[in-house]
Amino acid sequence: MPAFSTDTAGTAVSKEPDRIFAKPLAQVPDFAFNEDVVRVFPDMIKRSVPGYPTIVENLGVLAAQFAQPNSVLYDLGSSLGAVTQALRRHVRTDGCRVIAVDNSAAMVERCREYLNGQDSMFQELLPVEVIEGDILALDFQPASVVALNFTLQFIAPDQRTALLSRIRQALLPGGALILSEKLRFNDTEEHALLTDLHVAFKRANGYSELEIAQKRSAIENVMKPDSLEEHRERLLAAGFSKVVPWFQCLNFASLIALP
Numbered sequence: 001m002p003a004f005s006t007d008t009a010g011t012a013v014s015k016e017p018d019r020i021f022a023k024p025l026a027q028v029p030d031f032a033f034n035e036d037v038v039r040v041f042p043d044m045i046k047r048s049v050p051g052y053p054t055i056v057e058n059l060g061v062l063a064a065q066f067a068q069p070n071s072v073l074y075d076l077g078s079s080l081g082a083v084t085q086a087l088r089r090h091v092r093t094d095g096c097r098v099i100a101v102d103n104s105a106a107m108v109e110r111c112r113e114y115l116n117g118q119d120s121m122f123q124e125l126l127p128v129e130v131i132e133g134d135i136l137a138l139d140f141q142p143a144s145v146v147a148l149n150f151t152l153q154f155i156a157p158d159q160r161t162a163l164l165s166r167i168r169q170a171l172l173p174g175g176a177l178i179l180s181e182k183l184r185f186n187d188t189e190e191h192a193l194l195t196d197l198h199v200a201f202k203r204a205n206g207y208s209e210l211e212i213a214q215k216r217s218a219i220e221n222v223m224k225p226d227s228l229e230e231h232r233e234r235l236l237a238a239g240f241s242k243v244v245p246w247f248q249c250l251n252f253a254s255l256i257a258l259p
């Protein structure tokens, strides 16, 4: 049985510490959202992404401003449903429901358990459906909020514009896409400084040099960050009218894109 603790919002999440890259690996495999990662994911993402708890909680606050009556709120690449839980806690608009989508079977299974836990702890939460599937193949329903919280960076770069165009077409007037990503920077000095500071953040959170180096090589083939300029241009090309960054901590940022 996994060990559970209660996060700031009162919901239960695994507290198993991330030691995945702690021992030297003869060959570091490409990073995958498998059973091993699922077990430690809450710890991993909190210790790896500066500002993650602030982004997740405020995503709920932001979503409440954009939610339209009788519409869908999507959490794409939902992992364990942290964003879904925040949406369900904060949005009170009539007739809204959440659809969470992830293509990792292990993530989806545990996500459903956590959402059952949330249902048993809180009343009047938005209805939720968790779909195991590829967001690139999703048939979007009219939506007022779409969250891509650290998911687009795992989508093949040549598929990103098409995905964003389909999201844009599904978005209702008054709605928004909220996109959080790790950033790279076109200015070499800025990129080096923020990368070094991110390493310092990981070190301060207890990761060793070996863990940091092995994780870096595990994600380099599967996670391809863009610059803020690339995100802005792509979102405008996909038909969004306005892109507003609302959060940045080191090399991680979150943007609001308006239809």
Ligand SMILES: C[S@@+](CC[C@H](N)C(=O)[O-])C[C@H]1O[C@@H](n2cnc3c(N)ncnc32)[C@H](O)[C@@H]1O
Residues within 6 Å of the ligand: 033, 045, 056, 076, 077, 078, 079, 080, 081, 082, 083, 101, 102, 103, 104, 107, 133, 134, 135, 136, 148, 149, 150, 151, 154, 155
């Ligand atoms: C960094 S995690 C997202 C974290 C999560 N949104 C949160 O805030 O806790 C990226 C997730 O995207 C999922 N993913 C990657 N590519 C996907 C795709 N094509 N379709 C659906 N899910 C995908 C992965 O399985 C993984 O769970």
Ligand SMILES: O=C(O)C(=O)C[C@]1(C(=O)O)C=C[C@@H](O)C=C1
Residues within 6 Å of the ligand: 044, 045, 048, 049, 150, 182, 215, 216, 219, 223
């Ligand atoms: O950039 C890194 O070093 C990370 O670990 C980032 C990151 C992410 O941004 O999603 C990568 C994989 C895990 O999902 C958790 C964090």
